[in-house]
Amino acid sequence: MHHIAVVVVSPVLSFDVSIPLMVFNSVPHYAVRICTARPGPLATVGGPDIVVPYGLDAVEGADTVIAVGSGGEPAPPETLDALRKAAAGGTRIASLCTGAFVLAQAGLLDGRRATTHWGLAGDLAARFPSIEVQPDLLFVEDGGIYTSAGAAAAIDLCLHLVRIDYGAAVANTAARLAVVSPVRPGGQSQYIETPLPAERGTSLAATRAWVLERLDRPLSLADLAGHARMSVRTLTRRFHAETGMSPLQWLLHRRIDRARELLETTRLPMDQVAARSGLGSADSLRKHMVDRVGLTPTAYRASFTQVPTGT
Incomplete structure (x- = not known):
């Protein structure tokens, strides 16, 4: 306790x-x-x-x-x-x-x-x-x-x-x-220009939800802009206005979050964790985990695994 x-x-x-x-x-x-x-x-x-x-x-x-x-x-x-x-x-x-x-x-x-x-x-x-x-x-x-x-x-x-x-x-x-959003990174700006976008169909919430279902796939700014039906420049501006982050920053944070959950709740090999979270290779997963969390994937899993031994 x-x-x-x-x-x-x-x-x-x-x-x-x-x-x-x-x-x-x-x-x-x-x-x-x-x-x-x-x-x-x-x-x-x-x-x-x-x-x-x-x-x-x-x-x-x-x-x-x-x-x-x-x-x-x-x-x-x-x-x-x-x-x-x-x-x-x-x-x-x-x-x-x-x-x-x-x-x-x-x-x-x-x-x-x-x-x-x-x-x-x-x-x-x-x-x-x-x-x-x-x-x-x-x-x-x-x-x-x-x-x-x-x-x-x-x-x-x-x-x-x-x-x-x-x-x-x-x-x-x-x-x-608590019916709140998952953890936002501390480095995100306090200044969100449009925390509650006007109900004119301009919110990128649908695009963000679309991305979360495809974290294991290669996604570019052009892909996100295509889904949102706007130019890359407009997407970047509106994304920052709504989230305080660039689209690619936000995407990387979500992929690391997915990797963390997979490390905690599965015994998947590191290359599969990397693939399912969209981080590419086991080496890339290790680099991002150390940079963002301060632990290697193996150390993180040892600290936070929720999977009983032998399952």
Whole structure:
């Protein structure tokens, strides 16, 4: 059982508190505790009050500690002390949205890369100049400390942590149970020009779904443009507007995701995993896995396989 302590600092959005509960409670491997410096009723911004049942003693012994809230306001000294102690003990530390300001106040982001909601990234950089603020990314990891942008990006980070702990198949199951998209890569831009395209038949959702059914086949920009019935130039522009990525970047991420699931859920030889995910050869699979995940396919399978031995 992986124990998670969500440290809430007022002011906070009730939605931000609900995100780790929604994601991690959908996976049986986690136990989540919501805690704060002063347990009890807590007012939220623009929403109903919540009751926080646990004090900061929940941080002790937690495997992951996630800071939520503050809106940039000062955090209680005892909260900062608890975070410093947890980090010094090797606990994985994360923040959602403005929780980055809490980690910054604790000094945990000094000399590190970090992100927060794009609307507050400038404030974070100005107040804490020792932090290398990345205002355009969904989430950032530096030295075992994770920070995310707001709202949907916080969901992405939580799913990313699930994937680190239990693999892509479990993370994708958590995403389906939460009725959200599979994990988006942290390097994706926060700035999506058209997150909800107008209902004029211009969305590329159908083309993306078409691609996902053909990941094992060679696919070019011309193939995608042909399916979408538009020029390559228009496809590239609209694809980036809807996803924050180029078509080929998006395609590579989806192929690596498919390879990860095949490594976890089958005992297929590496050349077949590469072929079925569209990555070509076993050598290409190895290169992309090491570049993107930091593990060889063999090491990844050993860490995350869900197939019983002998089957």
